[in-house]
Amino acid sequence: MTNKEIIESYNKSKESLSPILDELQDMNGFVSKNDIAQIAEYLEIPEKEIIILLKYKKNIKLEKQGENIVIVCKGPNCLKKGSIDIIKAIENEFGVKEGHTSKDGKITLDTKNCFKKCGFAPNVEINGKLYSNCTKENIVKILKDVIY
Numbered sequence: 001m002t003n004k005e006i007i008e009s010y011n012k013s014k015e016s017l018s019p020i021l022d023e024l025q026d027m028n029g030f031v032s033k034n035d036i037a038q039i040a041e042y043l044e045i046p047e048k049e050i051i052i053l054l055k056y057k058k059n060i061k062l063e064k065q066g067e068n069i070v071i072v073c074k075g076p077n078c079l080k081k082g083s084i085d086i087i088k089a090i091e092n093e094f095g096v097k098e099g100h101t102s103k104d105g106k107i108t109l110d111t112k113n114c115f116k117k118c119g120f121a122p123n124v125e126i127n128g129k130l131y132s133n134c135t136k137e138n139i140v141k142i143l144k145d146v147i148y
């Protein structure tokens with residue numbers, strides 16, 4: 001089934017928006033700009049409305065995810081303990097921008113507001129495993145080991 005066929009298998013009503021997004025996410029691992037345009041056209045709603053909903057639907061990704069998913073905590077404790085430095089180090093070392101996937105598809109760099117492990121800040125999750133009391137040096141080293 002093509003993405004267009006999936007979209008058009010739903011009722012032409014606003015209630016279909018969320019389930020369409022979920023199904024495309026499950027099938028492709030992300031929802032493209034083209035998908036959003038096609039959904040807007042089919043449901044006869046402005047693309048802007050979909051973009052607003054996407055801010056709340058954290059499960060929906062707007063680009064293909066990398067082989068390795070890195071999530072750096074940007075909650076208050078982790079920020080205080082240097083999570084921005086960690087993000088910058090990952091960006092510089094692996095050619096990836098926060099919220100995006102590197103061109104080689106190796107790494108997606110995301111952030112989160114809190115892992116509820118604030119006492120062990122800063123926290124970084126790599127491929128589902130949480131690392132605590134991180135430094136930019138040890139996270140870069142761990143990532144190099146995981147990726148290469």
Ligand code: FES
Nearest residue numbers: 073075078115118
């Ligand atoms: S602020 Fe980072 S785990 Fe809570």
